[in-house]
Amino acid sequence: PPLEEILSLHDFEAVARRTMSRRGWNYYSSGADDEITMRENHNAYHRVWFRPRILRNVGAVDYSTSILGFKTSMPVYITATALGKLGHPEGEVCLTRAAATHNIIQMIPTLASCSFDEMVDAAVPGQIQFMQLYVNSDRSRTKKIIKHAAERGVKALFITVDAPQLGRREKDMRTKFEGAASAQQSQGGDNFKRDQGAARAISSFIDPSLNWSDLRELMDAAQGMKIILKGVQCWEDAVMAAEAGVDGVVLSNHGGRQLDFAPSPIAILPSVVAALTARGFMNNPLRPKFEIFVDGGVRRATDVLKAVALGATAVGIGRPMIYSMSTYGEEGVSKALQILKDEFEMNMRLLGAPTMADVVPSMVDISGLSAP
Ligand code: FNR
Numbered sequence: 001p002p003l004e005e006i007l008s009l010h011d012f013e014a015v016a017r018r019t020m021s022r023r024g025w026n027y028y029s030s031g032a033d034d035e036i037t038m039r040e041n042h043n044a045y046h047r048v049w050f051r052p053r054i055l056r057n058v059g060a061v062d063y064s065t066s067i068l069g070f071k072t073s074m075p076v077y078i079t080a081t082a083l084g085k086l087g088h089p090e091g092e093v094c095l096t097r098a099a100a101t102h103n104i105i106q107m108i109p110t111l112a113s114c115s116f117d118e119m120v121d122a123a124v125p126g127q128i129q130f131m132q133l134y135v136n137s138d139r140s141r142t143k144k145i146i147k148h149a150a151e152r153g154v155k156a157l158f159i160t161v162d163a164p165q166l167g168r169r170e171k172d173m174r175t176k177f178e179g180a181a182s183a184q185q186s187q188g189g190d191n192f193k194r195d196q197g198a199a200r201a202i203s204s205f206i207d208p209s210l211n212w213s214d215l216r217e218l219m220d221a222a223q224g225m226k227i228i229l230k231g232v233q234c235w236e237d238a239v240m241a242a243e244a245g246v247d248g249v250v251l252s253n254h255g256g257r258q259l260d261f262a263p264s265p266i267a268i269l270p271s272v273v274a275a276l277t278a279r280g281f282m283n284n285p286l287r288p289k290f291e292i293f294v295d296g297g298v299r300r301a302t303d304v305l306k307a308v309a310l311g312a313t314a315v316g317i318g319r320p321m322i323y324s325m326s327t328y329g330e331e332g333v334s335k336a337l338q339i340l341k342d343e344f345e346m347n348m349r350l351l352g353a354p355t356m357a358d359v360v361p362s363m364v365d366i367s368g369l370s371a372p
Pocket of ligand 1: 080318
């Protein structure tokens with residue numbers, strides 16, 4: 001259908017399912033095992049209800065905010081998803097350009113189809129980019145990647161900590177043989193066939209021995225870039241992350257692609273905020289701001305508003321970005337982001353919250369959101 005007929009982020013998924021290559025669709029859409037977590041990521045948002053307020057002068061609505069100190073037009077960033085060229089021949093630079101158009105932040109994936117430098121070069125001057133980092137068993141390679149990212153102006157490193165080994169994605173496995181023959185690669189190295197193979201073929205370098213005592217070394221290598229752990233799944237680990245001195249965490253189960261029956265990030269968010277607040281890590285003027293992000297299943301601005309109300313700085317969006325890219329290219333991604341902006345404007349009015357600072361815990365009812 002023509003792009004004008006796309007009304008919501010869900011619509012891009014429906015078009016992607018019909019039009020993408022089977023290999024691309026199977027890689028993007030798959031979740032682990034029975035995909036219970038993948039579905040629950042979105043479904044959990046259905047158990048959070050608003051408590052809208054009235055007569056609040058919502059004539060002008062402002063949904064801009066800051067992420068780790070960097071301005072963004074809305075509390076949404078494009079999270080890292082690997083292998084963009086499975087969906088569109090130009091790959092991740094489509095995301096970079098749409099992010100520029102809408103003044104939001106893109107997280108560059110370690111395993112992108114485009115090279116890191118292509119994605120940095122595609123950015124406009126002043127555009128903020130973060131980087132997602134898989135830690136290589138060969139630490140010298142990881143340090144080289146970190147150093148290069150800092151030199152090229154990346155502002156934050158999101159270290160993925162939920163993938164010591166790859167989840168079992170059966171839909172993807174069924175097509176893995178088509179192009180994944182070259183499972184041997186050296187990530188970032190010369191022989192790495194960037195656009196070959198699906199999940200299993202690209203992830204063998206990830207170091208499963210990574211542990212808390214490695215963090216200091218990575219933080220020291222970061223040259224002032226912020227460090228965030230991506231893939232935290234309970235409050236105990238969020239507290240350990242704060243104690244370790246990182247700048248924030250992403251509550252994430254990798255879009256339901258790793259451990260099936262891992263909880264939905266929105267369901268654990270209240271317990272994480274409570275635990276960090278009780279230990280003085282949040283809203284503490286004596287400490288640098290510790291930020292919490294969530295990703296997984298976010299498809300509407302109302303989902304984002306719920307997460308922000310519960311204490312998240314911002315949310316990451318994955319599949320809707322690559323579905324819109326796969327179906328309509330950069331223009332599609334741009335349209336997806338515009339849809340979100342329109343949804344923010346309308347829903348903040350209806351909620352009675354003219355700015356993001358007005359989106360507070362008392363605006364949501366979580367009595368039906370059982371935390372595991
Ligand atoms: C991902 N994700 C991911 N995360 C990461 O840290 N490194 C990666 O290389 C990838 N690759 C990747 C590929 C694809 C196709 C998907 C769908 C996801 C996880 C991603 O950053 C994020 O956690 C989820 O995508 C969020 O869920 P939604 O928005 O896709 O529901």
